[in-house]
Amino acid sequence: MISYRMLHQLFPHLCIIAGLFVAVSTATAAEPKVTAEPQAERIRAMEKVADLALIPPRLNTSPLPEYGYDRLDYGMTIGIERTPKGRLWACWVAGGDSPKAFFVLANSDDDGENWSDPCLVLDSHDPALPAERSILVGNLWTDPLGRLWLIFDQSMDMFDGRAGVWATICDNPDADKPTWSEPRRIWHGVTLNKPTVLSTGEWLLPISLDQRTGFRAFKGCFAELDPLRGANVFASTDQGATWERRGAAVFPTPDWHEHMLVEKRDGSLWMLARTGKGIMETISTDGGRTWSTPIPSKINHPVARFHIRRLASGRLLLVKHGDRIDAHNGRSQLSAWLSDDDGETWQGGLMLDERKGISYPDGFQAPEGTIYISYDRNRSTDGEILMARFTEEDILAGKLVGPKSKLKMLISRPLAREASQQE
Secondary structure: OOOHHHHHHHOOOHHHHHHHHHHHHHHHHHOOOOOOOOHHHHHHHHHHHHHHHHOOOOEEOOOOOOOOHHHOOOOEEEEEEEOOOOOEEEEEEEOOOOOOOEEEEEEEOOOOOOOOOOOEEEOOOOOOOOOOEEOOOEEEEEOOOOOEEEEEEOEEEOOOOOEOEEEEEEOOOOOOOOOEOOOEEEEOEEOOOOOEEOOOOOEEEEEEEOOOOOOHHHOOOOHHHHHHOEEEEEEEOOOOOOOEEEEEEOOOOEOOOOOEEEEOOOOOEEEEEEEOOEEEEEEEOOOOOOOOOOEEOOOOOOOOOOEEEEOOOOOEEEEEEOOEOOEOOOOEEEEEEEEOOOOOOOEEEEEEEEEEOEEEEEEEEOOOOOEEEEEEEOOOOOOEEEEEEEOHHHHHHOOOOOOOOEEEEEEEOOOHHHHHHHO
């Protein structure tokens, strides 16, 4: 943990900035247009605070007992992945969907029937900092080389106007003691969904640089990044050693983009993104460099995360809210669908979880064809991270027909509230 004295040496005006942060935060809450100093000076000061998010976080590979389930009281899913020898890894947010957010990881060696205690934590909070430093957005991904990537963002507050996408890579994710590389910053913004491997062998990484300015005291920061804001696409031609920005789609009524990419059979790229009016879509015919004018999708969905991916069969998998493609009832009725014609029509409709308060599906397909989807339920109260295990045949049948298929499997549940009540 970095000390206040070290921070003061790195940022000589930290004491002044810290005081300004409190003053601006208070003023922002009460009188948004009034600041203690001229606007330009305020922004310069807050950008210095935001530089604290450029310090690499520490990977906590021995998080117990401090981060045991009995100490956790929140759960929002991030992602799930399978490693070459069959181990499952799950990542979720603890602390809150707020500046207090941090990452917790666990794994399973019996196909998700049982899960370990937290075995890796990324928590970059420090009481010496003048503002909360959060890790809120990211995903898990096993690349074609068998390496497990943990992709995550780091930002002051929830979004300081710049944030940053980081990655740490595990070369031995099936080992008794997995080892992780030093976190490396890829670019600004955040990544929520997994990379896509194209037929050309290129890897595409969706990076969202929010079209809105920084939150609260960071409002107006990093205006020089405004031309780059949007649903960005980054490409790697060297197996993730380097990433290069290709282009970006800019959506009306922006929300968290949470965009996903699909390579269509004709070689074009189909991007679906979350906006304030539901899912919108756009097409690129030049590898992600330019994008068509976004239009509303025929997939009717709440303002929430969805999941789409190409399966080994060639079909597209879609996991959305609602028991119909063209309808939904908010964050409830999580269902799975298949398309044989690149998303023009959809079949199936396997109900994964009919309850309210469920959201944020992410998943993968195992080599033998089984599909795994993780999601959360009632983040602030139950905080459950759950998993569905099913097949394409289940989706088309609209019910479980596979011998391994199973729904509502528990990955994790925070127990701090129960422990407090028992005490």
